[in-house]
Amino acid sequence: MITYSACPVCSSNNIRAFISAKDHTVSRESFVVMACGDCTHLFTQDIPTAKHIGKYYASEDYISHSDTREGLVNRLYHAVRKRTLNAKKNLVQNATGKRSGRIVDIGCGTGAFLSTMKHAGWSITGIEPDETARSKAASLYGVSALPAEEFYNLPAGNFDAITLWHVLEHVHDLHGYISQLKNMLSAGGRLFIAVPNYTAYDAKHYGSFWAAYDVPRHLYHFSPQSMRRLLQEHGLAVEKIKPMWFDSFYVSMLSEKYKNGKGNLVKAFCIGFLSNLKAAMNKEKCSSLIYIVSKDG
Numbered sequence: 001m002i003t004y005s006a007c008p009v010c011s012s013n014n015i016r017a018f019i020s021a022k023d024h025t026v027s028r029e030s031f032v033v034m035a036c037g038d039c040t041h042l043f044t045q046d047i048p049t050a051k052h053i054g055k056y057y058a059s060e061d062y063i064s065h066s067d068t069r070e071g072l073v074n075r076l077y078h079a080v081r082k083r084t085l086n087a088k089k090n091l092v093q094n095a096t097g098k099r100s101g102r103i104v105d106i107g108c109g110t111g112a113f114l115s116t117m118k119h120a121g122w123s124i125t126g127i128e129p130d131e132t133a134r135s136k137a138a139s140l141y142g143v144s145a146l147p148a149e150e151f152y153n154l155p156a157g158n159f160d161a162i163t164l165w166h167v168l169e170h171v172h173d174l175h176g177y178i179s180q181l182k183n184m185l186s187a188g189g190r191l192f193i194a195v196p197n198y199t200a201y202d203a204k205h206y207g208s209f210w211a212a213y214d215v216p217r218h219l220y221h222f223s224p225q226s227m228r229r230l231l232q233e234h235g236l237a238v239e240k241i242k243p244m245w246f247d248s249f250y251v252s253m254l255s256e257k258y259k260n261g262k263g264n265l266v267k268a269f270c271i272g273f274l275s276n277l278k279a280a281m282n283k284e285k286c287s288s289l290i291y292i293v294s295k296d297g
Contacts, residue, residue, distance in 0.1 A: 001046050001047070001048065001049065002046070002047045002048075002049060002172075003045060003046050004034065004043060004045060007036035007038065007039060007041055007043070008041070008043050008174055008219075008220065009036065009039050009041040009043075009174070009220075009226050009229055009230045009233075010036060010038055010039040010041065010226075010229055010230075010233075012036055012037070012038040012039065014036065014037035014038050015034050015035065015036050015037065016034065016035055016037065017032050017033075017034060017035075017045075018032075018033045018034055018035035018042055019032075019033045019207065019208050019213075020032050020033070020208060021033055021044075021208045021209075021210075021213040021215045022208070022215070022258075023056065023214075023215055023216060023217075024211075024257075024258045025056075025059050025214070025217075026055070026056050026057070026058060026059050027055075027056060029216075030215075031044050031045065031046065031047070031215040031216050032044075032045045032046065033045070033213060033215065033221060036226070039225060039226045039229045040223045040225045040226050041220065041221070041222065041223065041226035041229070041230075042198055042220070042221035042222075042223075042226075043219060043220050043221065044213075044215050044216055044218065044219050044220070044221075047216045047219055048216055049172070050172040050173075053172075053216065053217070056216055056217055057130065057217060084244075084246060085112060085113055085116045086116065088113060088116070088163070088165070088192075089113075089116050089117060089120055091192070091242065091290070091292075092117070092161045092163065092190075092192065093120070095161075095190045095192070095239075095240070095292050096160050096161050096188075096189070096190050097188075098160055098161075099120075099121065100120070100121035100122050100123075101122055101123070101160035101161060102122070102123045102125075102158060102159050102160050102161075102186070103117050103122045103123070103124055103125070103159060103160065103161040103162070103163065104124075104125040104126070104127065104154065104159050104161075104162050104163070104184065105117075105124070105125070105126050105127070105163045105164075105165070106127045106151065106162065106163065106164045106167050106181075107127065107128060107129070107164060107165070107166075107167035107170070108126035108127060108128045108133075108137065108143065108145050109128060109130075109133050109137070110133050110136040110137050110140055110141070111126060111136070111137030111138075111140060111141040111143030111145060112140075112141065113163070113165065114126050114137075114141070114143045114145075115140075115141035115142075115143060118143075122161075124143065125146070125154070125159075126143055126144075126145035126146065127145065127146050127147075127148060127150060127151050127154075128145040128146070128147070128148070129147065129148035131147075133145075134147070151177075151180065152176075152180055154180075154184050155184070156183045156184060157183075157184070157185070157186050157187065158184060158186060159184050159185060159186055159189055160186050160188075160189045160190070161189065161190055161191075161192065162181055162184060162185060162189070162190075162191045162192065163192045163194075164181075164191075164192065164193050164194065165192075165194045166194050166195065166196070166288070167194075168193050168195055168220070168222075169195050169196065169218040169219060169220050169221070169222070170217060170218065170219060171219070172219065174219075174220065174230070175233075175234070178230065178231070178234045178236070179234060182234055182235065182236055182295060185294075185295060188294075189294075189295075190239075190292055190293065190294055191236070191291075191292075191293040191294070192290055192291070192292055192293070193227070193290070193291045193293060194244060194288060194289070194290045194291075195220075195222045195227070195288065195289065195291075196212035196218070196221065196222075196247070196251070196287065196288050197222065197223065197224070197284070197285070197286060197287060197288060197289045198210070198212070198213075198221045198222070198223060199223050199224070199284070199285055200248065200275055200279065200285055200286060200287040200288075201271075201274060201275040201278045201279070201285065202248050202251060202252050202255065202271055202272060202275040202287050203287070205271055205275075206252070206255040206256075206258075206259060206271075209255050209258045209259040210251070210255050211251045211252075211254035211255045211258060212247075212251050212287070212288070224241060224284045224289065227289075227291055231291075231293055232296070235295065235296045236293050236294070236295060236296055237293065237294055237295070237296040238291050238292070238293055239292045239293065239294050240291075240292040241283065241284055241289050241290070241291055241292070242283075242289065242290040242292065243276075243279055243283045243286035243288075243289060243290075244286060244287070244288035244289065244290060245276055245286065247286075247287045247288035248271075248272040248273075248275040248276050248279075248286065248287035248288075249268065249269060249272035249273075250272075251272075251287055251288075252268040252269070252271045252272040252275070252287075253265065253268040253272075255268070255271075256268040256271075272287075275287055
């Protein structure tokens with residue numbers, strides 16, 4: 001178990017209990033989410049160590065590992081995935097200014113995104129800690145993903161694009177990871193970090209039932225302010241922030257299920273729509289955000 005006495009982003013000891021959230025996916029245990037009064041970062045307290053957290057991922061409902069289509073939420077997830085995969089490909093190409101290049105996807109899951117990039121002409125590398133997901137990546141898409149321990153062995157300055165789609169919130173060695181990501185970037189390369197955003201309206205509406213807290217698998221809960229602070233400490237700069245509009249609907253459907261014991265599709269759609277409507281006036285309030293990052297200077 002890991003108990004923090006200071007903020008894992010800025011090392012401030014100005015921390016307090018923020019909310020208690022339940023693991024609705026696997027264990028049904030509750031975990032306290034702490035808040036930093038300085039950088040606004042949230043983090044899960046008393047988390048399992050990297051060695052012991054694996055059992056909290058042991059669920060067929062964990063879609064990035066299983067690729068399951070069971071249940072309404074997962075069917076809807078797959079229905080929009082093709083569109084989002086193409087959007088991610090276009091984002092990478094536009095931000096890097098390259099139609100092809102070298103890309104590594106950290107936490108590549110079952111390989112759908114890397115397959116999309118491969119067909120677009122990119123040289124691909126994938127890192128995935130879950131053995132089942134790596135097997136599915138190979139069988140479904142012909143993607144040979146590397147295990148997590150190979151991350152720190154990836155070559156320096158080698159990648160034009162590094163992507164982490166909802167991965168950084170799972171990483172125990174937060175600062176070590178960011179240092180290695182910076183090291184791996186080529187000159188002019190771009191880092192793409194997608195994470196949930198607890199400052200969004202849907203997070204405030206659902207409170208402790210907000211599905212994107214996803215304790216204890218989500219070790220950290222970023223705000224735009226805390227993400228900028230983390231990256232600045234490593235000589236990285238946020239160039240742009242892009243909203244992930246579909247996430248508010250997906251997260252709201254799960255949150256509705258957690259809160260009421262069943263999925264109210266109409267109500268979840270309304271909350272997701274209202275969250276996006278509010279974020280249209282300030283995109284940094286979207287339910288999930290993609291940070292496009294470069295080496296500072």
